[in-house]
Amino acid sequence: MPAPARILLQTTIPTIEDDWSIARFSRLAGLFGGLRYAAGAPLFEVVARDRAAAGGADPVLAKLDESDFAALWLFAVDVGDGLTADECAAIGRFRRRGGGLMVTRDHMDLGSSVCSLGGVGAAHFFHTRNLDPDEQRRVDDDPYTTNIHWPNYHSGANGDAQQVTPVGDLHPVLRDPANRGAPLRYLPAHPHEGGVGAPPEESGARVIAAGRSLVTGKSFNIAVAFEPSADGGPAIAESTFHHFADYNWDPADGAPTFVSEPPGHGLAEMPEAQRQVRQYAVNVACWTAGLTAPPAVA
Numbered sequence: 001m002p003a004p005a006r007i008l009l010q011t012t013i014p015t016i017e018d019d020w021s022i023a024r025f026s027r028l029a030g031l032f033g034g035l036r037y038a039a040g041a042p043l044f045e046v047v048a049r050d051r052a053a054a055g056g057a058d059p060v061l062a063k064l065d066e067s068d069f070a071a072l073w074l075f076a077v078d079v080g081d082g083l084t085a086d087e088c089a090a091i092g093r094f095r096r097r098g099g100g101l102m103v104t105r106d107h108m109d110l111g112s113s114v115c116s117l118g119g120v121g122a123a124h125f126f127h128t129r130n131l132d133p134d135e136q137r138r139v140d141d142d143p144y145t146t147n148i149h150w151p152n153y154h155s156g157a158n159g160d161a162q163q164v165t166p167v168g169d170l171h172p173v174l175r176d177p178a179n180r181g182a183p184l185r186y187l188p189a190h191p192h193e194g195g196v197g198a199p200p201e202e203s204g205a206r207v208i209a210a211g212r213s214l215v216t217g218k219s220f221n222i223a224v225a226f227e228p229s230a231d232g233g234p235a236i237a238e239s240t241f242h243h244f245a246d247y248n249w250d251p252a253d254g255a256p257t258f259v260s261e262p263p264g265h266g267l268a269e270m271p272e273a274q275r276q277v278r279q280y281a282v283n284v285a286c287w288t289a290g291l292t293a294p295p296a297v298a
Contacts, residue, residue: 012082
């Protein structure tokens with residue numbers, strides 16, 4: 001029986017109770033920790049943590065390439081200062097030695113410290129850094145939360161489900177093992193998702209999923225996949241960390257006090273959509289960790 005693959009769920013901020021600290025991704029950590037092989041052994045050993053106190057290098061991120069983690073899930077919830085140059089370099093070395101990445105952020109400039117990662121970081125577009133090359137997309141999409149500007153695609157209320165459209169050939173992370181590999185169609189909604197796109201200099205990168213704004217009807221990219229190659233391990237760039245947050249899976253879990261938008265309840269009324277949300281997360285975890293047969297989840 002193989003040893004469990006070690007997976008690191010990591011935010012870019014120190015532990016702050018009234019913020020998007022790692023405790024607000026507990027459902028995701030519990031889902032991964034509960035996965036088992038048929039014989040009962042765990043698929044994953046999950047480490048979930050916030051970065052060390054500000055003012056120095058994070059002891060885990062700064063030496064990530066020396067660790068035995070199979071994959072890093074990086075939740076960039078900072079305001080632009082969440083990663084140091086040494087940490088970005090270590091994450092780059094980690095991927096070059098075959099480690100997998102899932103890097104996600106949110107609207108406007110939230111999480112823009114990932115720009116320094118290169119490669120996967122270049123797939124993330126922000127308001128003042130690494131702008132979307134399509135100037136027509138540098139406009140506000142969500143008109144309701146007026147202090148948040150582009151990129152801010154409105155896919156629905158927190159707590160609702162959005163329909164996702166696969167782009168190009170169906171990627172493994174979008175295949176539903178419980179339904180003969182049919183496409184997964186649902187992810188949690190969010191009022192202001194960020195922007196992602198495939199960097200033209202990355203030949204192995206492509207957009208694999210898109211959503212649609214409920215306000216403007218505009219299509220926007222949800223996920224970019226970087227295929228594993230001699231240059232690095234598998235990676236996913238995701239438009240918002242809200243696809244994985246407890247609050248978006250169930251608003252009853254609560255959110256930081258600065259979240260002002262009223263939540264929805266659509267996902268709670270759609271058990272099949274809930275299952276697909278969990279399946280997508282499991283698929284991404286398995287793919288980034290190099291496991292080729294993700295289990296079907298209930």
